Amino acid sequence: MNATVLAETEARFRADPSTARSKPAVTAALVNGRARLSAGPFNWDADLPLTLGGQNLAPSPTAYLLGALAGCAVAFLNDTLAPQFEVDIVDLTAIARCSSDARGLLAIDGVAPDLADLALEIRVSSPSPEDRVAAMLAAWRERCPIYLALMKPQSVTLTIAEGAS
Numbered sequence: 001m002n003a004t005v006l007a008e009t010e011a012r013f014r015a016d017p018s019t020a021r022s023k024p025a026v027t028a029a030l031v032n033g034r035a036r037l038s039a040g041p042f043n044w045d046a047d048l049p050l051t052l053g054g055q056n057l058a059p060s061p062t063a064y065l066l067g068a069l070a071g072c073a074v075a076f077l078n079d080t081l082a083p084q085f086e087v088d089i090v091d092l093t094a095i096a097r098c099s100s101d102a103r104g105l106l107a108i109d110g111v112a113p114d115l116a117d118l119a120l121e122i123r124v125s126s127p128s129p130e131d132r133v134a135a136m137l138a139a140w141r142e143r144c145p146i147y148l149a150l151m152k153p154q155s156v157t158l159t160i161a162e163g164a165s
Helices: 002-015 061-084 102-106 130-143 145-151
Strands: 027-031 034-039 042-046 091-099 116-125
Touching (some): 002 061, 061 116, 116 130
Antiparallel strands (some): 027 034, 034 042
C-alpha cells in the first residue's frame, strides 16, 4: 500500500511541483498555565518541570525537539524510505538524547542555556540485504528535514509584539 501511495505522490509532485510545497506552522498559546500547541487538527501541551516554574503536566519543549528527531527517524524510515528502498523492517527504534544545564535557564553562574551533546541512535532490524538497508539509512541522513535542520545552521526570523490583546 505505501509503495503505491508513494509512487502516486511522486508522479503528482513531478507533474506539478507546487503540490509538494508546504509551510507547516505550529501555534503556541497559554492555556491553563502551560503552552497549548496546535498544528492543523492536532493539539498538544508543553510544560516545564516544577524546578523551572512549570507544573510538569506535559513534556518539555526539549522533549518535543528530541521527539521530533527520533520520530522523524522512525516515521520517515518506516513510512517513506523502507518502501522506496524495498527494505522490510522487523523492528525500528530511535533514541534522541542531549545534555543541558538548567542553571543556564535561570542565568546562574554564567552557564549557557544551550542544549549540548545532541545524539541520535537508530536501531534497524531487517532481513533485507545489507546494501539496501545502508542505502536507506544514507538517504535518511540526506533527506530527513529535522536532522538537516539541526545539522545545518539555520536563521530564525524573530518578531516580538508587545501589548494587550
